[in-house]
Amino acid sequence: MTAAALDVQNLNCSFGALRVTRDVDLTLARGARHALIGPNGAGKTTLVNLITGVLRPTTGRVQLNGEDITSLSQADRARRGLARTFQINQLFRGLSVLENICMTIGERDGNCNNLWRPAGADRAVIDEALDHLESLQIVDDALKLVRELPYGRQRLVEIAIALAQRPRVLLLDEPAAGVPSSESHLILDVVAALDPDIAVLIIEHDMDVVFRFAREITVLVQGAVFTQGTPDEIKANEQVREVYLGQGEGGHG
Amino acid sequence: MPQVANIVVSILFDGLAYAMFLFITSVGLSVTMGLMGFVNLAHGAFAMAGGYVVVSLTRSYGVGFIPSLMIAAVVVGLVSIRFERRLYRRFYKATDLEQVLLTIGLAFMAIATFTYFYGPIPKSVPLPDWLEGDVNLGFRAFPSYRAFLIVLGAVLTAVLWYAFERTSIGAKIRAAVDNRRMAESVGINVDRLFTLTFALGSGLAALGGGLAIQLFGLTPYFAVLYLVLFLIVVAVGGLGSLQGTLLAALVLGIIDTGGKYLIAEAGGFFIYVITVIVLLIKPAGFYGRE
Amino acid sequence: MAASDTTAATGASERVAARDRAAEFLLRQHRFKPAESLPWLIAIAVYFLFPDRLTFGSQVLVMVLFALSLDLILGYAGIVTLGHAAFFGVGAYTVGLGAARLGWSEPISGLVAAAIVAGIVGFISGWFLLRYRGLTLLMLTLATAIMILETGNFRSDISGGYDGVPGLIFDPLVGLFDYDLYGHTNYVYALIVLALCFYFVRRIVYSPFGQALTGIRENVRRMHAIGSPVHMRLVTVYTIAAAIAGVAGALFTQTNAYVTLTVFDFEVSAKVMVMLILGGTGRLYGAFIGAAVYMILEDHLSKLSPTFWSFGIGLLLLVTVLFARHGILGLVEDFGRLRFAGRWLKERAAAQQPAWTREQWNAVGISAFDGALIGLAVGFAVNIGSADLLVTWFTDDPLGVLGWTAAGALLVAAINAVYLVLTSRAAA
Numbered sequence: 001m002t003a004a005a006l007d008v009q010n011l012n013c014s015f016g017a018l019r020v021t022r023d024v025d026l027t028l029a030r031g032a033r034h035a036l037i038g039p040n041g042a043g044k045t046t047l048v049n050l051i052t053g054v055l056r057p058t059t060g061r062v063q064l065n066g067e068d069i070t071s072l073s074q075a076d077r078a079r080r081g082l083a084r085t086f087q088i089n090q091l092f093r094g095l096s097v098l099e100n101i102c103m104t105i106g107e108r109d110g111n112c113n114n115l116w117r118p119a120g121a122d123r124a125v126i127d128e129a130l131d132h133l134e135s136l137q138i139v140d141d142a143l144k145l146v147r148e149l150p151y152g153r154q155r156l157v158e159i160a161i162a163l164a165q166r167p168r169v170l171l172l173d174e175p176a177a178g179v180p181s182s183e184s185h186l187i188l189d190v191v192a193a194l195d196p197d198i199a200v201l202i203i204e205h206d207m208d209v210v211f212r213f214a215r216e217i218t219v220l221v222q223g224a225v226f227t228q229g230t231p232d233e234i235k236a237n238e239q240v241r242e243v244y245l246g247q248g249e250g251g252h253g
Numbered sequence: 254m255p256q257v258a259n260i261v262v263s264i265l266f267d268g269l270a271y272a273m274f275l276f277i278t279s280v281g282l283s284v285t286m287g288l289m290g291f292v293n294l295a296h297g298a299f300a301m302a303g304g305y306v307v308v309s310l311t312r313s314y315g316v317g318f319i320p321s322l323m324i325a326a327v328v329v330g331l332v333s334i335r336f337e338r339r340l341y342r343r344f345y346k347a348t349d350l351e352q353v354l355l356t357i358g359l360a361f362m363a364i365a366t367f368t369y370f371y372g373p374i375p376k377s378v379p380l381p382d383w384l385e386g387d388v389n390l391g392f393r394a395f396p397s398y399r400a401f402l403i404v405l406g407a408v409l410t411a412v413l414w415y416a417f418e419r420t421s422i423g424a425k426i427r428a429a430v431d432n433r434r435m436a437e438s439v440g441i442n443v444d445r446l447f448t449l450t451f452a453l454g455s456g457l458a459a460l461g462g463g464l465a466i467q468l469f470g471l472t473p474y475f476a477v478l479y480l481v482l483f484l485i486v487v488a489v490g491g492l493g494s495l496q497g498t499l500l501a502a503l504v505l506g507i508i509d510t511g512g513k514y515l516i517a518e519a520g521g522f523f524i525y526v527i528t529v530i531v532l533l534i535k536p537a538g539f540y541g542r543e
Numbered sequence: 544m545a546a547s548d549t550t551a552a553t554g555a556s557e558r559v560a561a562r563d564r565a566a567e568f569l570l571r572q573h574r575f576k577p578a579e580s581l582p583w584l585i586a587i588a589v590y591f592l593f594p595d596r597l598t599f600g601s602q603v604l605v606m607v608l609f610a611l612s613l614d615l616i617l618g619y620a621g622i623v624t625l626g627h628a629a630f631f632g633v634g635a636y637t638v639g640l641g642a643a644r645l646g647w648s649e650p651i652s653g654l655v656a657a658a659i660v661a662g663i664v665g666f667i668s669g670w671f672l673l674r675y676r677g678l679t680l681l682m683l684t685l686a687t688a689i690m691i692l693e694t695g696n697f698r699s700d701i702s703g704g705y706d707g708v709p710g711l712i713f714d715p716l717v718g719l720f721d722y723d724l725y726g727h728t729n730y731v732y733a734l735i736v737l738a739l740c741f742y743f744v745r746r747i748v749y750s751p752f753g754q755a756l757t758g759i760r761e762n763v764r765r766m767h768a769i770g771s772p773v774h775m776r777l778v779t780v781y782t783i784a785a786a787i788a789g790v791a792g793a794l795f796t797q798t799n800a801y802v803t804l805t806v807f808d809f810e811v812s813a814k815v816m817v818m819l820i821l822g823g824t825g826r827l828y829g830a831f832i833g834a835a836v837y838m839i840l841e842d843h844l845s846k847l848s849p850t851f852w853s854f855g856i857g858l859l860l861l862v863t864v865l866f867a868r869h870g871i872l873g874l875v876e877d878f879g880r881l882r883f884a885g886r887w888l889k890e891r892a893a894a895q896q897p898a899w900t901r902e903q904w905n906a907v908g909i910s911a912f913d914g915a916l917i918g919l920a921v922g923f924a925v926n927i928g929s930a931d932l933l934v935t936w937f938t939d940d941p942l943g944v945l946g947w948t949a950a951g952a953l954l955v956a957a958i959n960a961v962y963l964v965l966t967s968r969a970a971a
Contacts, residue, residue, distance in 0.1 A: 052768065078770030090768070092761035098565050103754045107771045112755040115779075118573035119751045126566050139558060142565035165769055292678065339913060344864075349677060350623050354820060355864045357813065361857030365850045369924065481685065481809065488682040519697040525686040532686075533671065536679040 003066030005030045005199035006051070006082075006169045011060035013050055013223075020046050021057070022224040028169060028199040035214035036203045039243060043223040044203045045087060048171050052084050053077045065168060079108075083167035087174045087203075089158050093147040097138065097157055100146060101129035104164040132164050136190055152183035159190055170194070172202040176209070188213075211235065219243070262393065264511045270399035272506025273406025274468060278461030278479075279486040280413065280498045281454015287430045287493015287541075289345055289447050294356040295336075296458055297480035298363035303329045303459020304471045305367055308376045318381050322463045330456030337451045342444075360476050367473040375470035378463075398467050405464075409457075410499060417495050426450060430493035431542075485524065489531050491541025500539050573749035582831045586734055590727075598726035601798045603838045604733040605791050610819045610830035611737075611744055612787035617816070618824030619748060620780050621760030622673070625681050626688030627788060628811035629668075632804075633691070634661045634789025639708040639802035640701070648714045650797050654736065657793035658786040665785020666778065673777045685809070692807035699804075707803030711796065729798040736794055740787055747783065748827060756780055757825075817856065821863060823870030832871050911956035918951015919944065 006028040013021040020043050028034055036044050049055040051062055053074040062070050069077050092100050105125050106112040120126070133139040136156050141149060146157060155175065162170060175191060176184040188209055194200055204210050210217065210231070217234045219226040221243055227234070234240055282296045306325035310316040316324070336359075344352050384401055387394040417423035429436040429443050437443050462475065469475070482505075490501030505524045513520030531538070589600055609631055616622050634657035641647035641656060672683045695702040702708070747753050755776055758766050766773050796802040805811070814837075822833025840859075845852035867874050923936055926943060937944055 074767040075770045075772055078768055084768060086765075086768075090762055090765040092758050092765065094761050095757060098569060099754065102569070103751070103758050104769050106751040106754060107758075107766075107769050111751040112771065112776070113752065115747050115750050115752040117751070118746070118749045119754050120570045120572045120749070122751070123566070123570070126569050130562050130565060134558065134562070139565070140561050142561065143568055161765070161769065286678070335913070335916075339909075349681075350617075350820075351864050351868065353623070353681075354817075354860050358857040358860030358864065361860070362854050363857075365854030365857065366924075368850045368853070477809075481689070484678075485682060485686070488678055492678070519693065522690060522693045522697070525690045525693070528686045529683060529690070532675070532679050532683050536675050 003063070004028060005032065005065060006201070007061075007063040007066075008047075008051060009061040009063070011047070011050055011062070012058045013046065013055060014058050020223050021050060022222075024060070024220075024223070024225055026201075026218060026225070028201060030168075030199055031196050032199040032201075033213055033215045034199075034201045035210045035217045036201055036220060037205070037207075037210055037217060038220035038226070041222075042220040044220055045173055046223070047220065048084060048173055048201075048203065051171060052082060078165065081166075081168035082171070083162040083165040083169070084171040085158050085162045085173055085175060087177055089151075089154050089178075091146045091154060091157055091161070094145065096143050096145055097133065097149070097160075098126070098129055098142040100157055101132055101160055101164045102126060104161050105129055108165055129164065132160050135193075136160050136163075137186070152179045152186065155179050155187055156190070159187070163194075167198060169199045170201070172200065174203050174205065176204075176206065259393075260514065264514050265507065266395055266403075267399060267514075268507030268510035269503070270402040270406075271468070271510050272502040273402050274461055274465055275482065275486050275506050276406060276499055276502035277409055277464065278458050279483045279490075279502065280495065281451075281457045282483055283487045283490060283498045284426065284430070284450050284493055284495075285447075285454050286487060287491075288426065288433075288443075288450055291341060291345055292349055292352040292356065293341070294353055294480060294484075295359040295363065295476075296356075296455070296483060297476040297478075298360045299329055299333060299455040300458040300462030300465070300479070300483075301367065301471070301473060301476040302332075302363065302462070303456075304462035304466050304475065305371055305376075306459065307463035307466065308371070308378055308471060311378045312376075318378060318384065321378075322460055325463050326456040326460040329459035330452040333455035334448055334452050337448055341451075360480070364473040364476050371473065373472060373474075375472050376466065377470060378466050380467065384467075402464060402468075413495060422446075422449075482524075485528050487538075489528055489538050491538030493542075494538075494540035497538055497540030579828070582828060583738070590730060590734075594727070597730040598798075599838075599842065601726055601729045601733045602795075603835055604730070604737050605794045605798065606815065606818060606834040606838055607831050608733075608737050608740055608794065609788055609791035609815050610822070610834045611741065611827075612784045612791060613815050613819050614824060614827070614830050615744060615747070615756075615780055615784040615787070617819060618826065618829065619753065619756045619760060620777060622676075622777065622781075623681060624684040625809070625812055626684035626686075627784075627815060628807055628809070629684075629688035629691050630661045630665055630785040630788035631792040631795070631811060631815075632695075632807035633664050633785075634658070634792030635796045635802045635806045636695070636702065636708075636792075637661070637789065638793040638796045639711060642711045642713060642796075643708045644701075648712060650713045650732070653713075653797065654790050654793045657789040659789075661789020661792070662782050662786035665788075666782040669778045669781035669785070673774060673781060685812075688807060688809070688812065692804060695804050695807060702804060703802075705804050707801050711800045711802070713797055713800070726798070733794055733798060736790065740790060744787070745827060747780075752776070752779075760825075817860060819870075821859070821870050823872030826870075826872045829870050829872050836871065907956050907960050910959035911952040914955025915948045915952035917955060918947045918949070921951065922947025 004027045006026070008024060008026040011021055011024040011026075012019070024047060026034075026047075036047070038044055046055065050057050053069070053072060053076075057070065060070070061068060064077065064080055064082055067080065069080065069082075072080075092103070095103070102119065102125050103112070105128055106119065109125075111119075111122065111125065130139060130142065133142055136159065138153055138156050138160070141153060146154060149157070155178070159172070159175060162172075172191065176187045179187055191200075191202065191209075191213060202210075202213065204213075214231055216228070217231060218228045219234065219240055226243060227237060227240065229237070278300050282293060285291060285293055285296075303325040306328055307318070307321040310321040310324060311318055340355070340359075344355055347355075380398065384398050386397055388397045388400050389395075415423075417427065425436070425441050425446055428439070429441060429446055433443055462471070465471070465475070465479075469479075486498060486501045486505055489505065490497030490499070505527065508527060509521065509524045511520075512523040535541070586604070590597065593600065609627075612630075613627050616624065616627070637657040637660045638650075638653040641653055647653060647656070668684075668687050672680060672687070675683060696704060699705075748756075755766070755771055758771065759773055759776060763773060792806060795806065815834075818833040818837045819830055820833065821837055822829030822831065840855070841852060844855055863870065869876070922943065926936060926940065
């Protein structure tokens, strides 16, 4: 039996007396489309931070393609095929869009260990980077500095960097957050068109997006898994709606 | 007294006096940096300025030593408000490097200005009679000035502790150091709080500068010479922490004094070793927050 | 993988064109631009134009190399330290002690040795210290540098203390070129060493490793997330920078034929940082401009009056941080952009009403108050110059006091008003 792409077992995390993550189990099969929803403060980003290695759990295990990565650093996990985007853009603002991607590819393939050969001499890297930009339709901005771009296009760069890592597991933290509604379809189209082989976990507040995109949904409340199931099951679940009372469907809490 | 005990007592006494000086001068810097995240390398210049105000008042206008100290603290505190409002405020969001450069530039200008007005020769101050000579505590005689320093330091520590822990302003400061945005959203006017804290810290620095004259002599270069020490005390103690600054001042003051007593040439070495060790283990200092 | 075969034909060809343009730009980025030969031509010209100032010239070149090494750490990797002088000093003393105590007077191998020793010190200290940032790192690097200095002080029998290591004589370069009294050989020697090191640094900066460094500078959080071994990268660049600083220090000792403990002083670390900031960090040639400008200014002004020089440097720092955050090269870049954007600015200004609000009047008013204080201070300095007589100035010359105050107030208020007008027009 092939190992799951991502397997989180009994994850717990506390800050002093505050338990932010309680006994969380989560599994992503290869090619999964999994949404993580829950009210604000539920610990969704914390969970992503635990999976990617920004935070260390108190107890529990994280396995990537069958390998235990619980004690590995962020960078080690990324090199094993785990990529993420951030809720607030974390980009290389002083560099051009193209350089953002080229550098990501360079780190992925170990080119960045090379101190001698000019970065520009590697045509293959540049071509691949341009391919990524094209698939996200931002190739026109290739030479613009990231900080000069409007937020919506910066968000696309945010995703482009994660995709350039050629991950096997991709964690998207509210990919459309902060993007004006006129442009959010760009982001969502990208998400919908992701490589079917990649296991994707997406944190989202917009229920339309969640029901359109996800094949499985986990509801997180106060750090613990409230319930888990298919979109139909979650839609029918009264308690989930209660938990979201006051936030409205499709709204940002 | 037996020889060894005598030396130990001397070290502790002198070290304590030195520590009190470090504490009084550095506590303002610690709270400022902890509150606003602003690296103020001109802090030493405020201390130096305070010292020179005391020099002028006592030598040219015949004001007493203690009143001069108080006047210097108030004057420098008020003047520092001007700097904070006009200059520093613009750089709260700037990078560390920019703040370092800005304040170092100010420090250089201050040193040059004071050298122009006062000359580079070390100055001293006339002390009142009761501060000269020794005070006899029965088993030993101690230099009165240092004893005074220790007592003053203790009193100030108590006053500051009370202000920090028991008053509402102190609570507001602690809250703002802890989590600035939260404090602002609760309605605390952090900007005004900061100006107040900054003025207080600079005033205390001026006081420390005035007190240091008798210990080290005063030259304009005091501003950068002792800056390193203040920074070390603040870094080792932890930004924004009263207890941290006190503890760091005590540890570093006593060890430095002890080192210089016991190994004259290499004595200055020890505080840096301590600094490195502490920071490697606790990068945020004794009581600092990550 | 990707296909530019979109449905709209014009769209597709545009896309391909944009793609190629982008690729071409990156491919050519590392090639030598004609403007880059300028500093070297100037350096060569100096040899012929100022043959009697070549000892000073060598020192400028040494500082350029030193500032260049700092640029790797500060400008490209974005790490702020206060102890860079330690590596300079280590290199200087490796050569100095080598020549004086071990009879190692061959200069070129001395450079190599200095690079190795300084590199080792850089590697060890970097490995431990580069896990930290901010104030912690500043203090750790400062403390490390001071500890090395204090060790030298302690064993002043070896180091010569602040009097220095006496009696340094170096072999002629490659056995052929002897040193003359006017420093001709030294200048050419320093220039060649600088050129070689610069070539090395330049290659690093344009390599994928250099890209990763700028990534670390721009967003270290994201670098971790994309799998970059950040600590290893930082230690690597720190070691290289330390080695180059060591070479600069070695050159210093060789061209001066002496070395003292002042090479470890905090002032040296501060000085090189100021030079680099002045020229502009992260721009390769900032080190050249900054070091040259600083050294020339220092040479002229500190002779006039050390106090004025100190004040001037402080003021220069202030002005740089306020108005030219990216140094001289930054100003040059902005000017280049603005020249082309000049028309753009005019259009924007025409469309926008310059709003002279009450806030701006307030700002001008407050600056008048500051100006009054400044005018008062300057007037006092010019007229009296001794703090003890402050009160007497007021009583003796009240009109003069008033004059200086008013002049200062008006001048500063006027400057501020002009500044506000300009910036409110340009604000978009």
